[in-house]
Every structure is written in C-alpha cells, then in structure tokens.
Amino acid sequence: MADSRESFEFLTKRIDEALKGEEDRDGKLRKVCRLLKDNVPYYNWVGFYIVDEKRRNELVLGPFEGERTEHTRIAFGRGICGQAAQIGRTFLVQDVSKEKNYLSCSTNVKSEIVVPIFKNKKVIGELDIDSHALSPFTNQDEAFLKRVSEMVSRIL
Secondary structure, three states: OOOHHHHHHHHHHHHHHHHOOOOOHHHHHHHHHHHHHHHOOOOOEEEEEEEOOOOOOEEEEEEEEOOOOOOOEEEOOOHHHHHHHHHOOOEEEOOHHHOOOOOOOOOOOOEEEEEEEEEOOEEEEEEEEEEOOOOOOOHHHHHHHHHHHHHHHOOO
16 A cells, blocks of 8 residues: 555554454454554554453453563553553654663564553553564554544444
8 A cells, every 4th residue: 555644544444344343342353453464564563452440550461463472461550551551642662672661572673652542531451563663653653543542442
C-alpha cells in the first residue's frame, strides 16, 4: 500500500469487520493483531494487555502476534506499558535504549508505541506495538492506533 493514510483507512475497515465477526473476544483481538502485523511492515510485535479485573493495578497479556514474551503480567508504572496504564496516555518511544523504565522483550526491539484503551474514562487495556526499526512511528500511526483502541473498547 503506497500511502500510509490510505493504508490506515483500509486497515480501519478490515479491523471493523474483524471486530463484528463471529469469534469470541480473544479471537477478534487476535485477528486485529494479525491485520496490523501483516499489513504494516514495521509493526513487528502487536499485542493487547488487559487490566486484571481483580487486581486493577496489573496488566495481563492477551492475544498477540510476534515473538513470545516473558512479560505476561505487568504492574502499573512498570515499563512503558505499565506507565501508559498508570498515567492513561499514549507512550511513543522511538528508541527504547534511551528509556530507563523499559522492559526488554527482545534485543531486536528498537522502538515501541503503547496506546491505552478506555471505557467510561478508565484504562481497561492497551494496544502495544514493538518495532525492530528506530523511529518508525509517525503522528499518523498514533492517530490510527488511537482509533483502533477506540474500536476495540467496544468489545472489552
């Protein structure tokens, strides 16, 4: 796909279709991960973390596409994901080697974007994307992924 705006519009439609599908929640989230990873070359790991309903201050790894990770539970405030959940804002890190509070999943990861998912103004999860490239994420990525998070909030 030539233009990223055009690509993101195409993906938004495909994600909307996936979220309306017959699968259970995790099946829908897995499809979203696959669509993102397969269609954006610098999205090398795509996954969802969901807020633990009992603990409320911990994220639990949900469906993802990419290398396995040891970070299946992340406390609020810990790492980029934990910070995004605690503060309730998007974190865009173009070079993870410069982050003091970064939880390394792989030596291949060079950058990360984490977008909180809200319901009733509370963080209920987040979309986490790792890239093997330095500084690949743009304002268009951030706007697109915020839209995806809003769409996903309807099924969480």
